Amino acid sequence: MQKADSSSSPSPVATAAPRNGLDRFFKISERGSSVAREIRGGLVTFFSMCYIVVLNPLIIGTVPDSTGRFLGGGEEPNLAAVAAGTALIAGLLSIFMGTWAKFPLALATGLGLNAYVAYSVVPLPGMTWGGAMGLVLLEGVVILGLVLTGFRKAVFSAVPPFLKTAIAVGIGLLIAFLGLFNAKFVTTASGTPVQLGNDGSLTGWPTLVFVVGLLLMFVLWVRKVPGSILLAIVVATVLAIVLERVLHLGGFSPADESGAGGNPGGWAMNVPALTEFPIKAPDFATLFTVDPIGGVTAAGGIGAIVIVFSLLLADFFDTMGTMVAVASGADLVDEDGEIEGSQKILVVDSIAAIAGGVGGVSSNTSFVESTSGVAEGARTGLASVVVGIAFLATTFLSPLVALVPYEAATPALVMVGFLMMTQVTDIDFTDVEVAIPAFLTIILMPFAYSITVGMGAGFLMYVLIRVVRGKARQVHWLMYVIAALFIAYFLRGAIEGLLL
Numbered sequence: 001m002q003k004a005d006s007s008s009s010p011s012p013v014a015t016a017a018p019r020n021g022l023d024r025f026f027k028i029s030e031r032g033s034s035v036a037r038e039i040r041g042g043l044v045t046f047f048s049m050c051y052i053v054v055l056n057p058l059i060i061g062t063v064p065d066s067t068g069r070f071l072g073g074g075e076e077p078n079l080a081a082v083a084a085g086t087a088l089i090a091g092l093l094s095i096f097m098g099t100w101a102k103f104p105l106a107l108a109t110g111l112g113l114n115a116y117v118a119y120s121v122v123p124l125p126g127m128t129w130g131g132a133m134g135l136v137l138l139e140g141v142v143i144l145g146l147v148l149t150g151f152r153k154a155v156f157s158a159v160p161p162f163l164k165t166a167i168a169v170g171i172g173l174l175i176a177f178l179g180l181f182n183a184k185f186v187t188t189a190s191g192t193p194v195q196l197g198n199d200g201s202l203t204g205w206p207t208l209v210f211v212v213g214l215l216l217m218f219v220l221w222v223r224k225v226p227g228s229i230l231l232a233i234v235v236a237t238v239l240a241i242v243l244e245r246v247l248h249l250g251g252f253s254p255a256d257e258s259g260a261g262g263n264p265g266g267w268a269m270n271v272p273a274l275t276e277f278p279i280k281a282p283d284f285a286t287l288f289t290v291d292p293i294g295g296v297t298a299a300g301g302i303g304a305i306v307i308v309f310s311l312l313l314a315d316f317f318d319t320m321g322t323m324v325a326v327a328s329g330a331d332l333v334d335e336d337g338e339i340e341g342s343q344k345i346l347v348v349d350s351i352a353a354i355a356g357g358v359g360g361v362s363s364n365t366s367f368v369e370s371t372s373g374v375a376e377g378a379r380t381g382l383a384s385v386v387v388g389i390a391f392l393a394t395t396f397l398s399p400l401v402a403l404v405p406y407e408a409a410t411p412a413l414v415m416v417g418f419l420m421m422t423q424v425t426d427i428d429f430t431d432v433e434v435a436i437p438a439f440l441t442i443i444l445m446p447f448a449y450s451i452t453v454g455m456g457a458g459f460l461m462y463v464l465i466r467v468v469r470g471k472a473r474q475v476h477w478l479m480y481v482i483a484a485l486f487i488a489y490f491l492r493g494a495i496e497g498l499l500l
Contacts, residue, residue, distance in 0.1 A: 026102055026380040031332070033379040038104075040227045041378025042386025045106050047233050047404055048369040048412050049387075051182075052090065052108045053394055054269055057082035059111075060362055063118045066298075071129045071360060072285040082361060084282035084395045089359040091391030093352045097366075098384030101344035104374055105326050106387040107352045110318070110365035112450070113311060117362050121307055126298035133357045134292030135304060139311040140353030140363065146316075147346045156320055156346075158478035161337040162427050163458055166438035167321045168328045169424045170445035170454045175368055176417025177446045179410035183210040184252065184268050204265035205249055206407045209240045214411035221415065229376045229412050236408035240272040268406040274399060282395040286360030310492055311353075315365055319349045321451045322366040325420060329374040368451070372412040375419050433469065437462040456486035 023029050028038065061071050061082035072078030072085075090108035097105055113136075121132045146152045180186045181194075185207060189195035197203055202211070213236030220228030243249065244267070251271050255262035296304040323346075326332075327339040339345070345366075352364035373383050424442070429435040441458030445451055463483045466475045488495065 022382075026098075026382045028380050028382065031330075031379040033377060035382065036226075037377035038380055038382035039386050040230050041104065041373035041376040042106075042383035043373075043390065044230045044233065044376040044412060045104075045367075045370050045373030045378065045383065046387045046390040047230075047409050048372040049106060049108060049367045050390070050394065050404065051269060051406065051409070052111070052367075053083050053087050053391075055111070056086045056109045056114055056361060059114050060118045063122055065122045065128045065132070066125055067128055069129065072283075073289075078283070078285060080280075081283040081285035084284055085286040085359050085361045087391045087394040088282070088284065088287075089352075089355050089361055089364055091388045091395070093348065093355055093364050093388070094384045094391060095388030096351070097345070097348045098381030098386075098388065100381075101341050101348050102381035103326070103332075103341055103345050104330055104378040104380060104383040105323065105345065105366050105370045106373075106384050107349065107364050107366055108391070109356060109362050110315065112318075113315060113365065114362035116310065121299075124299055124303070128291065128294060128298070129360070130289045130291035131295030131298050133290045133360050133362070134295035135299065135307050135357075136311065136363045137290055137292055137354055137357030138295075138304070139308045139315065140350060140355075140357060142308060143312050143315060143353060144347065144350035147343070147350045150343075152316065152320075152346050152350075153343050155316075155478055155482060156323075156342060157338070158476040158482075159320075159459075160462065162434045162438055163441060163462060164324045164333075164337055165328070165423050165426050166441040166458060167451075167455060168325045168420050169427075169438075170442040171321055171325045171368055171371075171451060172417045172420025172423075173442065174417075174445040174449070174451065174454075175371065175413045176421075179413030179417065182268060182406045182413075183207070183410040184407075185210055198264045205243045205247060206240070206252075206265070206267050206405065209236050209243065209405070210407040210411060212236060212239060213408055214414055217411050217415050227376065229372060229415060232411060233404070233408055236411065237272065237404050240267070240405050240408050241403065244272045270403070270405045272403050272405045272408075274403060276399050278399045279396055280399060288358060289360050290357050292357075306492070306495065309488075311363060315349075315353060315363060317455050318451045319346070319366045321455055322368045322370070323349075325368060326366075326370050326374055328423060329371050329416075329420060330379050332379070369413065371416045371420065375412075375416050433462075433465050433471075436465060452489070456489060459483055460486055 057079040061077050061079045064070050069075060070077045072081035086109050093107040097103060097107060117132050186194045186196060187198055197207060213232050216235060217229055217232035220231060250263055250266045252266035252268050253263045255264055299307055323339060333339055349366050356362050356364035427434060427438045437458040440461050441454045444457045445454030460483050463475055463479055466472060
């Protein structure tokens with residue numbers, strides 16, 4: 001697969017002999033990068049995904065378990081502890097990815113996975129938060145076993161190159177949509193699925209911040225200004241701080257059914273105002289509260305298998321898609337579609353699921369926002385180390401992280417969506433055996449809001465078309481296994497209803 005058009009990408013640093021031990025360890029010069037580019041890329045990735053420190057507590061920290069207790073202990077939400085644990089585990093795992101797998105991929109609590117735990121697992125009779133995290137730990141153990149036996153890498157190798165390209169393009173559209181939606185440039189509507197702005201038009205100062213950040217990012221990019229993405233985020237954040245200081249916009253809240261009340265012109269999540277001392281001692285109350293035996297006991301044997309399988313399947317293929325997207329953007333995919341160090345990458349991602357359970361913050365996984373750092377020039381694990389250090393600092397500096405609003409950070413996701421979309425030219429849409437599976441893969445990721453759904457539809461259609469055209473023997477046997485797993489995934493609601 002090709003990386004983005006070089007006419008709009010940062011000019012690569014000429015490959016040269018390693019300058020020092022740091023360069024040699026991370027293969028910085030070998031991959032045509034520099035320490036400055038890796039640091040910039042790491043910071044861009046961090047600012048693109050640091051929202052998880054705020055969002056994860058709102059998802060898993062506000063839901064009581066079946067006993068009425070919240071994550072972190074007590075009968076009241078302990079959001080500070082969930083935020084600190086989220087940042088700690090993300091920091092440690094991102095550093096592990098950078099120093100061992102040496103790949104520019106950061107990790108944190110997986111969205112979707114955390115919602116499934118909070119809304120589908122924890123409410124089960126007798127289930128505690130410790131038990132739910134125990135099931136997350138078991139999912140990580142199982143998926144690590146699949147990696148160590150070579151099964152997970154074998155699946156990756158069995159996927160045709162055009163589907164890997166389609167995965168990268170689909171993810172590009174998904175994260176571009178995420179950027180637009182999280183900044184409320186587009187919102188849900190009553191007459192249509194989505195609409196422009198809050199009322200069909202662009203209104204509000206936060207929207208201006210997003211537009212300014214996005215336009216500045218594109219202008220700096222086409223002018224080939226080093227650090228264009230990070231610079232645009234910083235400028236947009238400063239603009240947001242000034243606007244909040246002068247206008248006191250506050251946080252977003254929807255109007256009522258009559259259109260009155262609420263604060264539709266507020267910031268999407270983080271309000272760019274420092275309301276407390278910037279340094280705060282972390283509370284790690286979520287750590288080591290995991291109870292796998294209690295989780296299996298509460299869910300029952302069959303129920304535990306269904307829950308673990310549901311978590312595993314989503315984690316399994318989401319990570320594969322994210323790894324492809326990052327590697328293709330960083331030009332780390334060889335002619336055979338293989339990714340250097342893919343086995344180590346998958347091992348780290350599997351351990352991340354275990355760490356998320358032990359840390360009490362839900363399964364950690366690879367973040368597709370890492371592609372924003374790659375777009376800024378990141379090519380090595382040093383960028384992941386930078387992300388990890390920033391997350392560790394966040395355990396003490398959460399008030400400062402909250403200064404960066406969605407509207408300032410999410411333009412980077414739109415930019416990355418554009419860069420990943422350029423790979424669509426590598427897909428032969430004149431061949432129906434390629435075009436239809438690729439089309440479904442690409443469109444269903446943003447439309448279904450799921451990497452896994454897009455991949456599943458593409459894989460199933462690829463196998464089906466090959467079979468009906470008399471080419472069943474040309475399909476790798478693992479693709480049939482994957483197809484069967486995806487059928488089970490798509491029907492998991494019905495299966496859970498029969499078994500639970």
